[in-house]
Amino acid sequence: MESSSRQPAGFSDSKPRAPGRVVRYGGGLRALSLATLAVMTAGLALVFFYAPLEAEQGFLQKIFYVHVPLAIVSLCGFVLGGLFAIQHLRTRDQRWDMRSYVAIHMSLIFGVGTLITGSIWAKGSWGHWWVWNEPTLVSFLIVFLLYATYQPLRFAIEDPERQARYASVFAITAGAFVPMNFIAVRLSTAYLHPRVLGGTSNLPAPMALTFVVCLVAMALLYTTMFKYELTAKHTRAQLRALRRRLAGEDAPAGLSRARTAAPTLQPPATIGAGAAGRPG
Amino acid sequence: MGAALLAELPALPLHTAGKYVAGAYVVLFALVLVYVAIMAVRLGRIERDLGELLEGGETGEASQHAAQELQRPESSGA
Numbered sequence: 001m002e003s004s005s006r007q008p009a010g011f012s013d014s015k016p017r018a019p020g021r022v023v024r025y026g027g028g029l030r031a032l033s034l035a036t037l038a039v040m041t042a043g044l045a046l047v048f049f050y051a052p053l054e055a056e057q058g059f060l061q062k063i064f065y066v067h068v069p070l071a072i073v074s075l076c077g078f079v080l081g082g083l084f085a086i087q088h089l090r091t092r093d094q095r096w097d098m099r100s101y102v103a104i105h106m107s108l109i110f111g112v113g114t115l116i117t118g119s120i121w122a123k124g125s126w127g128h129w130w131v132w133n134e135p136t137l138v139s140f141l142i143v144f145l146l147y148a149t150y151q152p153l154r155f156a157i158e159d160p161e162r163q164a165r166y167a168s169v170f171a172i173t174a175g176a177f178v179p180m181n182f183i184a185v186r187l188s189t190a191y192l193h194p195r196v197l198g199g200t201s202n203l204p205a206p207m208a209l210t211f212v213v214c215l216v217a218m219a220l221l222y223t224t225m226f227k228y229e230l231t232a233k234h235t236r237a238q239l240r241a242l243r244r245r246l247a248g249e250d251a252p253a254g255l256s257r258a259r260t261a262a263p264t265l266q267p268p269a270t271i272g273a274g275a276a277g278r279p280g
Numbered sequence: 281m282g283a284a285l286l287a288e289l290p291a292l293p294l295h296t297a298g299k300y301v302a303g304a305y306v307v308l309f310a311l312v313l314v315y316v317a318i319m320a321v322r323l324g325r326i327e328r329d330l331g332e333l334l335e336g337g338e339t340g341e342a343s344q345h346a347a348q349e350l351q352r353p354e355s356s357g358a
Contacts, residue, residue, distance in 0.1 A: 044305075060297035063304040070308070113311050117304040124300035225315060232322050239329050246336060 026231040029224070036220040043210070043217040051210040060124045065210060067117040069218035070110050071140065075178055077107030077222060078147060082175020085168035097164040097263045100171050102229045104150055106222055111144045139185045146174050154261040164263055233262065 047065045054061035081103035088096035118137060119129045131137060153170055157163040203211065 058297060060300055062297075062301045066304055066308050109311060109315065113308055116307045120300050120304045120307070124297050221312070228319060232319065232326075235326055236322075239326060239333070242333060243329070246333060 025227060025234045029227050029231065032220070032224050032227060036217065036224045039213065039217040039220055043214040046210040046213055051207050052204065054207075057125065060121065063117060063121040063124070065214040066218075067114060067121055068211070069215040070117060071114040072215060073218045073222045074107045074110035074114050075143070075182065076219075077103050077110060078143065078178045079175050081107065082172045082178075085171035085175070088164065088168045089172075094164065094263060097168060098230065098233060100168060101154070101263050102226055102233070104147055104171060106226050106229065108144070108147055108150075109225075110218075110222060111140075111147070114140065115144060135185045135188045139181050143174075143178055143181055146177065150174070151261045154263075160264050167263075237264070 043065070047062055051062075051065070053059060081100045084096050084100035084103055087093070088100060118140075122131060122137070123129050150167065150170060154163050154167050157166055
């Protein structure tokens with residue numbers, strides 16, 4: 001962003017800000033956390049005390065109520081990161097870059113969960129922790145490894161503006177790769193991997209209900225963690241801005257900033273002004 | 281009451297696949313727990329930084345107040 005290179009971010013705007021322009025990420029976090037807790041508890045209760053045992057796999061099939069929602073939410077999060085990145089490139093607003101970063105970060109955590117729970121299921125079902133000729137497993141690993149390079153990519157670029165731009169391009173390209181990869185796997189002929197959703201699925205109603213509740217619970221967990229992360233990062237940015245403000249108006253913004261893969265949010269004063277001046 | 285409720289619940293077939301299912305759910309629980317722990321560390325850091333800023337602000341205010349107190353007799357005397 002041009003303004004960040006010309007002047008210390010946030011210290012040129014000494015005018016008092018209208019209360020409505022204060023950026024807050026923590027709004028509704030308590031209600032969201034409680035809803036997540038409630039739906040997750042309901043989901044677990046349904047899994048263990050309501051959903052019937054599957055005829056072929058028996059009790060082992062219960063892993064799917066955690067594994068498949070984790071995978072779906074993780075992949076959707078990667079796509080979401082790409083959509084946020086598009087918004088970032090359109091508006092040049094750093095908040096979208098931050099959202100994209102956090103969405104991908106959270107999806108990676110969920111991706112780790114997907115891979116581990118999938119491996120556990122594979123061990124119980126096939127007797128192996130990993131099967132290399134199974135397209136769904138390998139394709140998910142490819143997507144995961146692709147996104148694992150996102151943070152090193154960011155860290156490799158020192159200039160925050162260039163870092164954000166390159167990361168957005170990466171997020172969009174990789175985000176487009178995710179659905180293509182998913183379709184390619186679906187079109188493949190090997191159907192070793194069980195299909196929970198789609199034409200080949202014949203889930204009974206109690207199982208389908210349990211699955212939907214678990215999926216909603218996982219989506220809520222993702223959203224809650226996403227909001228927590230955004231709020232934490234925004235609070236840190238506000239603290240840094242406050243520290244600089246107390247240190248003196250002339251303190252350069254870049255001096256206190258260590259090299260990091262995480263995006264740097266502008267202090268609130270400039271955020272409000274920057275966002276107000278841009279369309280979209 | 282809790283024991284009676286538990287007795288009413290259907291028994292889970294944990295003998296064969298139980299360890300795998302338990303493992304998968306423990307992984308999910310552990311992920312959330314690790315994330316909460318990381319957030320707790322971050323919150324602690326934010327709290328510490330805020331405390332430092334508050335301390336710095338108070339010290340600054342005190343020194344400013346002291347400076348004003350020192351200046352007052354001089355200006356009134358002049």
